[in-house]
Amino acid sequence: MRNKSVIFILTSALAIGLLAGCGSGVGDKTNGSSGAPKDAAPKQNEIAASFFPRIEIIEQGPGINVNYRVKNISGKAQKLTFSNGLQVDYIVYDESGKKVKQYSEEVMSTQAMEEVNLENNEEIAKEFTITDLKNGKYKLEVFLTAKEEQARVVMDLLVEKAALDGSGKYVGQIDPHTIEIDMNGTKTAFQLSDEAQKQILALKEGSNVTFLYKENENGQKVIEKFL
Numbered sequence: 295m296r297n298k299s300v301i302f303i304l305t306s307a308l309a310i311g312l313l314a315g316c317g318s319g320v321g322d323k324t325n326g327s328s329g330a331p332k333d334a335a336p337k338q339n340e341i342a343a344s345f346f347p348r349i350e351i352i353e354q355g356p357g358i359n360v361n362y363r364v365k366n367i368s369g370k371a372q373k374l375t376f377s378n379g380l381q382v383d384y385i386v387y388d389e390s391g392k393k394v395k396q397y398s399e400e401v402m403s404t405q406a407m408e409e410v411n412l413e414n415n416e417e418i419a420k421e422f423t424i425t426d427l428k429n430g431k432y433k434l435e436v437f438l439t440a441k442e443e444q445a446r447v448v449m450d451l452l453v454e455k456a457a458l459d460g461s462g463k464y465v466g467q468i469d470p471h472t473i474e475i476d477m478n479g480t481k482t483a484f485q486l487s488d489e490a491q492k493q494i495l496a497l498k499e500g501s502n503v504t505f506l507y508k509e510n511e512n513g514q515k516v517i518e519k520f521l
């Protein structure tokens with residue numbers, strides 16, 4: 295009878311030890327990267343999987359046209375909270391990683407907080423025109439400004455048809471669409487864009503001018519605007 299009591303005590307102690315070990319294991323999983331309880335906050339990649347962002351880039355006219363779209367693919371409605379009226383922002387970086395420009399630093403927006411309930415398969419869309427970039431390689435980062443999700447997209451951006459910097463002395467107007475500029479002793483004819491035609495009215499012959507220009511498909515130099 296005494297031997298049976300000893301066996302029972304040892305068995306009970308072993309069971310308690312096993313239960314204690316299992317308890318500490320659950321605690322480790324709760325704090326670790328896996329095995330988290332279902333009501334724990336989701337990780338960033340889990341949130342991002344609820345949204346599908348994409349961008350389309352077209353170099354056209356005087357700038358780069360960017361079409362950014364974010365689609366709710368979570369299977370349920372999602373609430374997005376914006377601190378102001380600017381729902382989408384972008385940043386352009388040069389090859390060295392230096393910020394060249396940011397949309398939110400160039401535009402004004404309402405300061406009222408805004409909540410958007412995005413239904414399943416519904417999209418947020420925004421179009422930008424990025425100007426004043428010189429020819430070269432850049433990185434474009436576009437993202438939502440919502441508290442819950444940024445749906446960030448980063449793409450390489452190659453600018454090959456950017457306007458060139460020009461300067462010289464305004465000689466005079468050849469016709470309503472054409473002027474002549476003396477650039478380092480060489481008189482050069484320039485066509486004028488609609489914006490430049492309006493600006494030329496305020497310029498005086500013999501004055502020094504700086505401007506942005508491009509060459510069109512016919513090889514003609516066209517002033518986009520005076521600076």
